[in-house]
Amino acid sequence: MEWKVLSSKYIAKDPPWFTTRVDKVELPNGEILDNYYVLEYPDWAIALALTEDDKFIFVEQYRHAYGTVSMELSAGVIDDDDPDPLFAAKRELLEETGYGGGQWEFFAKTCANPGTHTNTAFIYLAKGVKRIKDQDLDRTEDINVKLLTKEDVLGLLEKNEIVQSMHSTALWQWLYMEEKRS
Structure with a gap:
């Protein structure tokens, strides 16, 4: 093949x-x-992060190529000097939102389009994170941090308002697995 x-x-x-x-x-x-x-493309790291009171941490930012403001999970490129994808996921969450700490585990991996793209997105689940510092944004970032309930997230997904495909995939998978556990 x-x-x-x-x-x-x-x-x-x-x-x-x-x-x-x-x-x-x-x-x-x-x-x-x-x-x-x-x-x-370089590989990407995504943080599916929940606060100590089980709120999902989202970032709201303008996406120029798509021409809209987008609700997303915290994510970014895995830099060459990052020791591993988990380090990058923690770094991105802290820089973009000011949230850190908690318990982290590998959750899933996905590819935006394996027919034409070379990279992988590594998704990590973080539980019990808390605000520990101010945002430290790149010059192109203008990010609003949003804390959402599970019901809020489900509503956004049902209305197709989370357009970043790897993020919606991670969230649907998490919701499915949570439903299966209960």
Whole structure:
């Protein structure tokens, strides 16, 4: 089932935000595709975080490519100097929201689009986090922190108001697993 890469050429390279290559590949049936485009992104870390009183921590921010304000979980790129994805998830939550501490565990992993994207999103569940400092935002970030109940989150999901697909996937999976436990 695997495709054989016959050649590969970068057509745009501006890591970590935009790296695109075009591969010439041979399919298992022998057919040749001259131009198969691949988007190379770094891996991402996502924090599905709950406070000590079981409120979900969300960030509300403008997303220029989509042209709207988006409700999301705290997330970001796993930097080259991050020792592991968990470190990156903790760092992103603390920087974007000021929340930290608590008990953390690996929850899931997903890919935005395995047909064209090279990266993985690692999702961590954090329970019992609390506000420990002020936000430390990047120059492009203008983030409002929102604390939401389980019912609030379910309502947003049911109305398709969480458009970041990896975040909604994580939340639906968490809600499913919680329902299964009860």
